[in-house]
Amino acid sequence: MNSKPITVTQPFFPPLEEFNEYLKKIWENKQLTNGGPYHKQLESELCNYLGVKYISLFSNGTLALITALQALKITGEVITTPYSFVATTHSLWWNGIKPVFVDIEPDYLNIDPDKIEAAITPQTTAILPVHVYGNPCNVDKIQKIADTYGLKVIYDACHTFGAKLNRQSIVSFGDLSILSFHATKVFNTFEGGAIVCHDEKTKKRIDYLKNFGFADETTVVAPGINAKMNEVQAAFGLLQLKYVDGLIQKRGEIASIYRKGLLQVHGITFSKINPVVNANHPYFPIFINEEIFGKNRDQVYEFLKEQNIFTRRYFYPLISQFPTYKGLSSSSPGNLTVAEKAALQVLCLPIYPDLGLEVVEEIISLIIRFQKD
Ligand SMILES: *Cc1c(COP(=O)(O)O)cnc(C)c1O
Secondary structure, three states, X not given: OOOXXXXXXXXXXXXXXXXXXXXXXXXXXXXXXXXXXXXXXHHHHHHHHHOOOEEEEEOOHHHHHHHHHHHOOOOOEEEEOOOOOOHHHHHHHOOOOEEEEOOEOOOOOOEOHHHOHHHOOOOEEEEEOEOHHHOOOOHHHHHHHHHHHOOEEEEEOOOOOOOEEOOEEHHHOOOEEEEEOOOOXXXXXXXXXXXXXXXXXXXXXXXXXXXXOEEEOOEEOOOOOEOXXXXXXXXXXXXXXXXXXXXXXXXXXXXHHHHHHHOOOOOEEOOOOOOOEEOOOOOEXXXXXXXXXXXXXXXXXXXXXXXXXEOEOOOOOOHHHOHHHHOOOOOOOOXXXXXXXXXXXXXEEOOOOOOOHHHHHHHHHHHHHHHHO
């Protein structure tokens, strides 16, 4: 048994002395929030890094999602995926919008574009897909449907950071993309988030909305909320950004060790690798087929837990199975069989930059040993 618990993730901590330099400047500037110098600098450096023109920083990803829906005045029904973190659907609920769940496709576990049209009603105003595990959705098909039916597309891109599809940033698709900079994500600002948009007017509107609707000192143009990122968060983001390429590379190494080590294990499969994507490896999900593996996912989860290795079942239960959403009649017009199967089989293994490669090897051996037991 491991003496120290191994969690599914652990944030990267840059050298404290380096962060102190940023803090000193904040102490000199005497500005803690409301769009200070670090906030401005992080917006501009993130635009550069992500290859986009407009980004608005937020205090977290959930408020960014909620505000994105406000910014585009989304109402009625929105088509979304049940295979995600609950905040995706909660953001609809907080806007009084009815979520309509559509099944996912089996390769990447993203919303199945071929099933979207059947779920569109006269009340549908938008599609809210998620780039699950950082694998991009079928953005072309989704955009085509949106254009045909006059719908907006808002991507929950909280799993992606810096990943590209055919050399184009994944967050450049759709009307808006939402990022999370929560401590557990590939790039973090303690808590934090952002909206990526594609024109100056929209950016302005989003910036009003995240600051109570203030356009200037005496003008309130909308019922805004308080969702601003502060200077300490922004400073931490600037420091993280210097390290993030190395961190993603480290994640990639861990992912390939897992893949190599578990490839031959009967009953374990991975989600597909898209050859035109440079990935950011936020999670390492495996899928355990009980009939072939000989034990079910929960048994593997419990066994590893006994060894002090804490994996996570992302995403189980499905959002549509939580009591809040289960009661929604006709919220899933088709069946959700692909999502249900994935939710029962998925297990996310520990992956983070400081995870020792010997621990990765040990986790692989433990899984192989448990199968034979
Ligand atoms: C993390 C996450 C969120 C929420 O972001 P917070 O910054 O934690 O509020 C939303 N959607 C998905 C898919 C996420 O992974």
